[in-house]
Amino acid sequence: MTLAEIETDFEPQLDKEAAGAPPSVLGKAYLLLAAFDDGHPRLGLTELSRRSGVPKASAYRLSQELVALGFLDRVDNSYQLGWRVFELGQRVPGPAQLRSVARPVLMDLHTATRAVIHLAVPRGNDTVHLERIAGRRDSRVQTAIDTRIPQWFTASGKIFLAHSDQADEALSALERGEVIPLTPHSICNGRALRSQLAEVRERRWAAEREECIEGYKTYAVPITVAGSTEVVAALSATMEVARRDDQQVTHALWAAAHDIGRGLRRRLVW
Structure with missing residues (x-):
């Protein structure tokens, strides 16, 4: 699929x-x-x-x-x-203000990393993209705004699952074999995902390699309102697996997520 x-x-x-x-x-x-x-x-x-x-x-x-x-x-x-x-x-308060605060930061992040940038929020067991910034060369990353993808396949989704008290529902679906992989690399094993989520909780960032699109990898970090630990959204960067500047990209993601969190705090969105 x-x-x-x-x-x-x-x-x-x-x-x-x-x-x-x-x-x-x-x-x-x-x-x-x-x-x-x-x-x-x-x-x-x-x-x-x-x-x-x-x-x-x-x-x-x-x-x-x-x-x-x-x-x-x-x-x-x-x-x-x-x-x-x-x-x-456009009038839904949370998403509209989140996009308003985040968009200038996303534009700068795309310019700095040359990666496809997504702003995402959780919806049930899905990751929903609120914003997408990409270049003309990124046609293979076909993710429209409002696209919903199962959380267990996406880096942003792994962020949400790692900080959710409802992760057991998703893990149970994997363990029952109810999940259809997106690529041959998609993780559809509950035990493997549990291990991944434990790592995400420890290091506070997530990654997926060719689980959504073959030939591409994604890194994601949580967005929290400054002064809070609640994860309200996630910021991710998708790029070709051949790239070797992963550390620079993750550092840029953290800086951008911090800026968005401070902006949300000033707007008092949450």
């Missing part, structure tokens, strides 16, 4: 969050909006009904209302997410 397939191999009715949605008008509207992703930016009514699990008649009626409210746009015979979704998403 590839990073792109993570986004496209998605059925909203099977998603944990969607499964908890009540069988109401609001719950059905959520399922319709959740049916869209990077691999399916536009959906016809039949496909929208299939992916959301909402009966076709209800899907049509609710889609018309969502178009009127600006949550969906009609394009020819298909639907796509509307600007109203984007506008509301």
Whole structure:
């Protein structure tokens, strides 16, 4: 399985969050909006009904209302997410302010390291990218903003798991053999991951080598608000495995994470 397939191999009715949605008008509207992703930016009514699990008649009626409210746009015979979704998403206080504080730092970090830089937060057992800074030569690192990747494969995710009291759920999934690797190098063994997480807790940084994308390695460090030990996000740098400036890159990551933490403290985001 590839990073792109993570986004496209998605059925909203099977998603944990969607499964908890009540069988109401609001719950059905959520399922319709959740049916869209990077691999399916536009959906016809039949496909929208299939992916959301909402009966076709209800899907049509609710889609018309969502178009009127600006949550969906009609394009020819298909639907796509509307600007109203984007506008509301930009108002979520935590992520919006985190991105605002971090973006100038990320730009400087990318310039200094020539690596693909990601700002990520945890969401369930996934790593969610809030920001991505990359150059034109980094086309193989196909990670869009809001991409969700299982935490056990990513360096940022290992940071989150190492500092989470819910890591046992992810480890249990690995031990039950329920995990599909992204590459031949992806760690799908619970015992191996437990060992990795112990190392992360001790040294306070994480790494993955070709677990997400063959030919690339990633280093990640936690972001904490200055004066606190709570991990609110992670900062990572992805680069080709042939590079040998790992120590310089990790030092730059630490400095950048420190700057972001101080900025968050001044903004009192958390």
